[in-house]
Amino acid sequence: MTKEKKLVVYGMGETAEIVADYFQRDSNYEVVAFTVDSAYRSADTVNGLPVVNFEEVTALYPPAEYEMFVAASFSKLNRIRAAMYQKAKDAGYRCASYVNSNAFKWHNVEIGENVFVFEENVLQYKVKIGNNVILWSGNHIGHQTQIGDHCFISSHVVISGFCNIGSSCFLGVNSSFNDGITMGKDSITGNSTVVVKNLEEGGIYVGNPAKKIKSSYEAFDVTP
Secondary structure, three states, rough: OOEEEEEEEEOOOOOHHHHHHHHHHHEEEEEEEEEEEEHHHOOOOOOOEEEEEHHHHHHOOOOOOOEEEOOOOOOOOOOOHHHHHHHHOOOOOOOOEEEEOOOOOOOOOOOOOEEEEEEOOOOOOOOEEEEOEEOOOEEEOOOOOEEOOOOOOOOOOOEOOOEEEEEEOOOOOOOOEOOOEEEEEOOEEEEEEEEOOHHHOOOOEEEEOOEEEEEEHHHHHOOO
């Protein structure tokens, strides 16, 4: 595949290494470097590529010539990834998105910036994905469902049609959602949770049917 664009990956942990490998092997982006806030920089290279301080990245890899991908997991209820994304945007970068060549994406699906879609995801008719969203492998996103910014959808999650997933949510492995469900922002479903009615904002839900067990704000020490 011809490498038409150049990419800097923001992060240097496991997620960053995975993201860089996928972009390098399955996209038209050439990954040229990693960047990280200087306080968290623990090495000069990752997999043979340079690691530069974020405070210096615009001078070395100017936004007019390079794009960026923010590679972080769901720590602090996605707050860390959201803050990094905002820093990248404030620095002037366009944030690249990636859809694996073995995913299914219908022609009228809308995807924002800094979205990463792993293999075997199904994105059906008129699905809308916000900014800074990670869909790990093997999920089904039903027709006309909308997923808000900064969400993390783990693996083998089934979201039926006409659902609305609020911003900064985390959906655990094998979660499933009936048609037309609204999930309030900052909410979490545990593994194998079955959602049959709307979920309020800021809750952690488990079981079949889903029941709230605690506040996500308290559990993750974050403010609404």
